Structure formats: C-alpha cells, structure tokens
Amino acid sequence: MAAKNGSTTIEKEQIFGMAEQEMEYRVDLFNRLTKICFDKCIDKRYKESELNMGENSCIDRCVSKYWQVTNLIGQLLGSNRPPM
Amino acid sequence: MAASDGEPQAATKEAEKPKIEPLRLPTPEEIRGQDIWNNCAVRSVVSGIMGGGLGLFMGLFLGALDNPLMQEEMTAKQQFIYTAKQMGRRSFSSAKTFAVMGLIFSAAECVVEKARAKHDTTNTVVAGCVTGGAISAKGGPKAACAGCAGFAAFSVLIEKFLDRHD
Numbered sequence: 099m100a101a102k103n104g105s106t107t108i109e110k111e112q113i114f115g116m117a118e119q120e121m122e123y124r125v126d127l128f129n130r131l132t133k134i135c136f137d138k139c140i141d142k143r144y145k146e147s148e149l150n151m152g153e154n155s156c157i158d159r160c161v162s163k164y165w166q167v168t169n170l171i172g173q174l175l176g177s178n179r180p181p182m
Numbered sequence: 183m184a185a186s187d188g189e190p191q192a193a194t195k196e197a198e199k200p201k202i203e204p205l206r207l208p209t210p211e212e213i214r215g216q217d218i219w220n221n222c223a224v225r226s227v228v229s230g231i232m233g234g235g236l237g238l239f240m241g242l243f244l245g246a247l248d249n250p251l252m253q254e255e256m257t258a259k260q261q262f263i264y265t266a267k268q269m270g271r272r273s274f275s276s277a278k279t280f281a282v283m284g285l286i287f288s289a290a291e292c293v294v295e296k297a298r299a300k301h302d303t304t305n306t307v308v309a310g311c312v313t314g315g316a317i318s319a320k321g322g323p324k325a326a327c328a329g330c331a332g333f334a335a336f337s338v339l340i341e342k343f344l345d346r347h348d
Contacts, residue, residue, distance in 0.1 A: 141301070150295075151292065152296070152299050153299075153301060155299045
C-alpha cells in the first residue's frame with residue numbers, strides 16, 4: 099500500500115512536470131508567433147490605431163502558415179527519432 | 183541615517199507611478215463587428231450608399247445653380263415647379279452616378295487589398311483605374327484609358343489629402 103501511494107505521488111509529479119513544460123512551450127509558441135507576425139505584417143509607421151484590412155489578412159495568413167510549419171516540423175521530428 | 187531616509191522616499195515614489203492597466207483583448211462582439219466591416223460586399227454597399235447620398239446633395243446644389251430660366255410665359259409658381267423638377271432629375275442622376283462610382287471603387291480597393299495583404303497607395307491607384315475605366319468605358323478604349331489615369335490620380339490626391347488631414 100505504501101509503495102503504491104509512493105508511485106502515484108511520483109506519477110503525479112511527473113504529470114505535473116510535463117504539464118508545466120507543455121504550458122511553457124505553449125506560451126513560448128504564442129510569444130514567438132505574435133512577434134514574428136507583428137514584425138512581418140504591420141508597418142512601422144502607425145497611421146491609425148485600428149488594423150486595416152491588408153494587415154488583417156496578412157496576420158491571418160501568417161498565423162496559418164506558422165501553425166502549419168509548426169505541425170509539420172513537429173511531425174517530422176516525432177517520426178524520425180534517429181537523426182538523418 | 184542617510185540610507186534609512188533614502189529607502190522610504192524611494193517606496194513612495196514607486197507608489198506615485200501610474201498603475202499599468204491590464205491587457206484588454208477584444209471581445210467576440212468586437213471581433214464579429216470587425217469581420218463584418220472587413221467583408222468586401224458590405225463595405226462596397228455601404229460606400230455605394232454614401233456615394234449616393236453625396237451625389238444627391240451635389241445634384242441638388244448643382245441643379246439649383248444650373249439654369250436660371252427666364253421664360254416669360256410661365257408664372258413664378260410654374261417656374262418654381264419646373265426648377266424643382268429639374269433639380270430633382272439632376273440630383274437623381276447624379277446620385278446614381280456617384281453611387282456606382284463609390285460601389286466600384288470600394289469593391290475594387292477591398293478585393294485588391296485583401297489579395298495583396300498590404301495597405302498601400304497601389305491599392306488606391308488600381309481601384310481608381312478600374313473605376314475610371316468602368317465609368318468611361320462607353321467612349322471606347324482611349325476614353326477608358328484616359329478615365330482610368332485621371333480617376334487614379336484623383337483618388338491618390340484625395341487619399342493623400344485625407345491622410346495629411348488626419
């Protein structure tokens with residue numbers, strides 16, 4: 099009984115550690131995505147405070163492409179464990 | 183003594199600094215509103231209506247200034263009615279022209295800007311060319327080219343004027 103309790107505590111800690119790592123990864127992904135798409139799409143001279151249509155569609159495309167690239171690279175890294 | 187006096191002063195200065203406001207992300211209603219406004223069809227229809235309103239007023243104004251008919255046969259009242267009818271006809275045709283102009287210009291600019299994903303003067307130039315060409319298309323290809331160039335230049339001037347004004 100005591101051994102079982104010990105292993106579940108270790109498991110819980112492991113799961114918590116993984117969740118924390120995943121959270122950090124997500125936050126990092128969000129920050130990078132925002133920075134890259136902002137630098138790419140939005141003019142440095144701010145003429146107005148609202149996003150105009152060109153910037154809106156640029157951001158849509160930027161986020162979509164970034165997400166696809168992330169997924170693709172994640173798949174490639176995940177499938178081929180030994181380095182090519 | 184000097185060190186202990188310095189610290190409370192620094193603390194009060196920190197408290198006097200303005201509070202940083204929390205980040206305010208847009209609500210779903212705001213996003214939906216922006217999406218509706220970014221739709222090309224909605225934008226062009228609204229621009230067409232605004233162009234129609236503008237054309238109405240301009241037509242009324244110009245129609246009133248147009249012909250001071252001094253026909254001796256009609257009485258003052260008949261002259262008034264005739265002028266009023268003239269104004270109405272003129273303003274209606276002018277409203278139609280302006281509405282079509284506004285619709286085509288806004289639709290072209292919206293489509294071009296969405297395709298290019300950039301906010302530039304090139305969008306205005308292309309949209310102006312399309313509008314001018316469409317309006318003067320009846321006169322043949324040469325008239326269409328002239329209309330295109332003229333209206334494009336006019337749109338760029340208006341855009342620069344509006345930007346500087348803001």
